[in-house]
Amino acid sequence: xxxxxxxxxxxxxxxxxxxxxxxxxxxxxxxxxxxxxxxxxxxxxxxxxxxxxxxxxxxxxxxxxxxxxxxxxxxxxxxxxxxxxxxxxxxxxxxxxxxxxxxxxxxxxxxxxxxxxxxxxxxxxxxxxxxxxxxxxxxxxxxxxxxxxxxxxxxxxxxxxxxxxxxxxxxxxxxxxxxxxxxxxxxxxxxxxxxxxxxxxxxxxxxxxxxxxxxxxxxxxxxxxxxxxxxxxxxxxxxxxxxxxxxxxxxxxxxxxxxxxxxxxxxxxxxxxxxxxxxxxxxxxxxxxxxxxxxxxxxxxxxxxxxxxxxxxxxxxxxxxxxxxxxxxx
Numbered sequence: 001x002x003x004x005x006x007x008x009x010x011x012x013x014x015x016x017x018x019x020x021x022x023x024x025x026x027x028x029x030x031x032x033x034x035x036x037x038x039x040x041x042x043x044x045x046x047x048x049x050x051x052x053x054x055x056x057x058x059x060x061x062x063x064x065x066x067x068x069x070x071x072x073x074x075x076x077x078x079x080x081x082x083x084x085x086x087x088x089x090x091x092x093x094x095x096x097x098x099x100x101x102x103x104x105x106x107x108x109x110x111x112x113x114x115x116x117x118x119x120x121x122x123x124x125x126x127x128x129x130x131x132x133x134x135x136x137x138x139x140x141x142x143x144x145x146x147x148x149x150x151x152x153x154x155x156x157x158x159x160x161x162x163x164x165x166x167x168x169x170x171x172x173x174x175x176x177x178x179x180x181x182x183x184x185x186x187x188x189x190x191x192x193x194x195x196x197x198x199x200x201x202x203x204x205x206x207x208x209x210x211x212x213x214x215x216x217x218x219x220x221x222x223x224x225x226x227x228x229x230x231x232x233x234x235x236x237x238x239x240x241x242x243x244x245x246x247x248x249x250x251x252x253x254x255x256x257x258x259x260x261x262x263x264x265x266x267x268x269x270x271x272x273x274x275x276x277x278x279x280x281x282x283x284x285x286x287x288x289x290x291x292x293x294x295x296x297x298x299x300x301x302x303x304x305x306x307x308x309x310x311x312x313x314x315x316x317x318x319x320x321x322x323x324x325x326x327x328x329x330x
Contacts, residue, residue, distance in 0.1 A: 044190070047099065051097055063082075065252040073240040073242060074240065076231060081244045081245050117147060122180045124197070131167055131168075134163065134179060137168060141186060153183065162179060182216075185216055197226075231315055240255065241253065245322070251322060259312050259315070262312070263298055267307050272284070272291045282318075
């Protein structure tokens with residue numbers, strides 16, 4: 001569905017379009033007595049109305065979402081959409097100008113907090129000291145992080161053939177990424193944030209690094225937030241999706257729920273208006289005789305109508321469909 005023509009969502013009775021995308025995870029407004037305000041059990045991270053200004057423009061606006069503990073989250077969107085800003089907020093590298101963010105039960109990295117030791121972060125350029133040997137980086141990690149697991153770090157890098165006596169800046173791109181990810185995991189974090197760590201790798205190296213990461217994560221109870229331009233890399237590994245476009249969160253929910261909550265319809269163009277009147281249409285491509293529509297919800301009448309071919313969309317269908325709406329509205 002790369003050829004969609006944007007179509008405005010129509011309001012029709014009880015299926016009127018909500019003010020906020022219905023696929024955002026709900027934000028609790030009534031916490032249990034005695035609990036920390038705004039903190040929800042089973043939620044690793046929560047943002048409420050978060051906005052970030054860069055100069056005279058908002059690079060992230062009205063961002064509200066929840067990330068469940070233990071999930072592996074894909075953050076997707078085009079260049080400049082706000083993905084890096086969102087991950088930097090989660091890592092405590094930036095502070096919002098509007099709204100609030102809660103990470104692992106604490107409010108936006110308060111002064112003196114031990115929260116930094118509970119969060120691992122790997123940026124796009126794997127920013128480690130390029131002049132230090134790998135063995136020296138591991139010693140520094142052990143010195144700076146109270147929960148450091150030296151046996152894990154040494155064992156993982158040895159298994160992956162990373163030389164310990166070579167300076168970090170002299171390693172291959174894949175080896176640099178492996179070192180950065182292993183060091184982030186050696187902190188024993190509860191939340192691991194990976195901002196396009198595979199961007200500079202070739203497809204084979206990306207697959208190898210992603211496979212090694214998934215092996216490590218399978219043995220730990222850690223919440224992972226991973227951004228990448230490669231949807232195929234992410235959807236094989238992740239169970240939760242956040243779509244960011246033009247500084248706004250368009251989708252934030254489990255991938256299974258998002259896919260089962262939409263249909264991809266292919267049928268005669270003369271029947272399109274009937275579908276549009278009954279459904280929230282996310283995106284549509286209309287040809288001379290056939291039309292393809294991405295819609296919310298399920299309609300047994302359409303599913304049982306032999307004139308329509310009905311199937312569940314792919315993650316790519318969802319992402320491109322919702323970005324088409326945003327592009328048409330901007």
